[in-house]
Amino acid sequence: xxxxxxxxxxxxxxxxxxxxxxxxxxxxxxxxxxxxxxxxxxxxxxxxxxxxxxxxxxxxxxxxxxxxxxxxxxxxxxxxxxxxxxxxxxxxxxxxxxxxxxxxxxxxxxxxxxxxxxxxxxxxxxxxxxxxxxxxxxxxxxxxxxxxxxxxxxxxxxxxxxxxxxxxxxxxxxxxxxxxxxxxxxxxxxxxxx
Numbered sequence: 001x002x003x004x005x006x007x008x009x010x011x012x013x014x015x016x017x018x019x020x021x022x023x024x025x026x027x028x029x030x031x032x033x034x035x036x037x038x039x040x041x042x043x044x045x046x047x048x049x050x051x052x053x054x055x056x057x058x059x060x061x062x063x064x065x066x067x068x069x070x071x072x073x074x075x076x077x078x079x080x081x082x083x084x085x086x087x088x089x090x091x092x093x094x095x096x097x098x099x100x101x102x103x104x105x106x107x108x109x110x111x112x113x114x115x116x117x118x119x120x121x122x123x124x125x126x127x128x129x130x131x132x133x134x135x136x137x138x139x140x141x142x143x144x145x146x147x148x149x150x151x152x153x154x155x156x157x158x159x160x161x162x163x164x165x166x167x168x169x170x171x172x173x174x175x176x177x178x179x180x181x182x183x184x185x186x187x188x189x190x191x192x193x194x
Contacts, residue, residue: 016034016035016038018031018034019031019032019034019035019038022034046091049107050084050087050088050091051084053087053091054080054083054084054086054087054088055080055083057070057080057083057086057087058070058071058080058083061083062187063186063187063188064182064185064186064187065178065181065182065185065186069082070082070083070086071083102162102163105159105160105163106163106166106167106170108155108159108163109156109159109163109164109167110167112152112153112155112156113152113156113167113171115148115152116148116149116152116153118148119144119145119146119148119149119152120145120149122138122141122144122145123141123142123145123146126141126142126145
């Protein structure tokens with residue numbers, strides 16, 4: 001109903017479309033509440049991403065894919081302080097040079113790639129290990145998996161071309177870095193070679 005309240009051209013270009021629609025429907029208090037919730041939610045999401053990414057860097061460091069010094073843990077708190085600081089500095093630098101919409105589009109591309117990877121893994125595991133005990137079930141996996149991949153590819157294709165190029169470039173650089181450095185230094189990779 002909210003989408004039908006205004007032409008998509010009006011709210012499609014608004015930085016706060018839901019609040020705009022509510023204001024147009026003379027629901028000023030609800031619009032203010034929605035806008036305030038968005039302001040409160042944004043830092044929460046950013047902190048969640050910051051903590052999640054710092055843990056990813058921590059595990060990569062522990063595996064030898066990043067400098068070992070980043071895998072040090074504070075003995076009192078048990079937190080990876082070095083990777084948290086490293087991630088915060090990296091995010092701050094990125095925020096200083098890129099626009100928010102560009103960062104959001106790149107985050108969307110990364111999320112879509114992760115969803116595609118999960119869907120591919122679903123299909124691969126169903127084929128390679130059909131008897132494996134599953135912690136959760138996916139009904140019609142051979143329908144859901146390909147549809148999820150196609151849906152994510154469609155959404156990725158809908159992203160701005162510059163985002164697609166940056167995403168592909170970043171991944172190409174990651175592959176080169178892994179081939180030149182990671183394969184030799186990865187504890188997990190060396191264990192697989194043995």
